[in-house]
Amino acid sequence: MVIQRKSTLMTPDPYHTPGYCGYCPQFKYEIGRTFGSTTHDLLSRPAIAKSGCTVLAEMTASDRLGRSVETRIPLVKMRTKSWGDQKLLEQMVPGYTGYIPKGQHFFGSRYADMCRSAISDFEADQRSYADKRHEMQILTKLQSSRSGPPECTLVKQPLPLEPKSAALLPYLSPHALQHSVSPYYMSQDDPKKYFMSGYTGFVPKSRKYMGKGYPAITNIALKDHTNDEQRFTAIRTQPVIVHRSIPHPAPAPKIYPINTGLVPNYTGHIPAQKFKYGMTFGHSTKNAARNAVTEVSV
Incomplete structure (x- = not known):
């Protein structure tokens, strides 16, 4: 068997390739030579005390699992x-x-x-x-x-499956993790009809409530939202009755309360609000529509 020798320009074995980060004995005392030649001298010099188990091993034609x-x-x-x-x-x-x-x-x-x-x-x-x-x-x-x-059990032919009903329902495993029902679809009497503290999503009708904990506020807001949805659904499902007489227009909802002021951080338009100074937001917005008409007439 002919053994192919390395070129004389290459570093003879054994040596560490540049980039090796392991320990090499007496390496810090050697200077002025390349990394390969220095490690070759240290690994082959018998006077240097080193471990008998070297990190270098002969490469064989096998994979990482030992298969040839x-x-x-x-x-x-x-x-x-x-x-x-x-x-x-x-x-x-x-x-x-x-x-x-x-x-x-x-x-x-x-x-x-x-x-x-x-x-x-x-x-x-x-x-x-x-x-x-x-x-x-x-x-x-x-x-x-x-x-x-x-x-006999292994070779036994399976019996054909017969459907119990014509309607195919999705299979729900009792051991699988089931998602909880959304608070929007819970009943009004459900004690879990609220959002936990830390929820950052939008909760309808929750801006006007304050002074309570987040679960209590979201519970009241969700109940109001559910009542409104049920009322609107009932109105949409009612039959349309056509009258010959012209119906009177329904009164517009009041945006500006009369006896109280608006909630702080209200971002809508307030008549003549830019001309008011020296009062809190609640006092300056009390009966805003009436005060605006009075100030304009004066």
């Missing part, structure tokens, strides 16, 4: 034969930009050899998972058999 090249090729060929035309074959052409499963675990060798090791490792895992799944199916059938020997 002869055992990797049949796995790839079996995968190609069983699955037909595949992109992941025995001889991968360098330059292929597709995904190689488990390719990130192999490096330091040629592209084709790296791909062969990764594909064989992936195929071995797939076959191992398939064997475990087959064993689990056999154990499930054995445990589910109540009468008769297990062999």
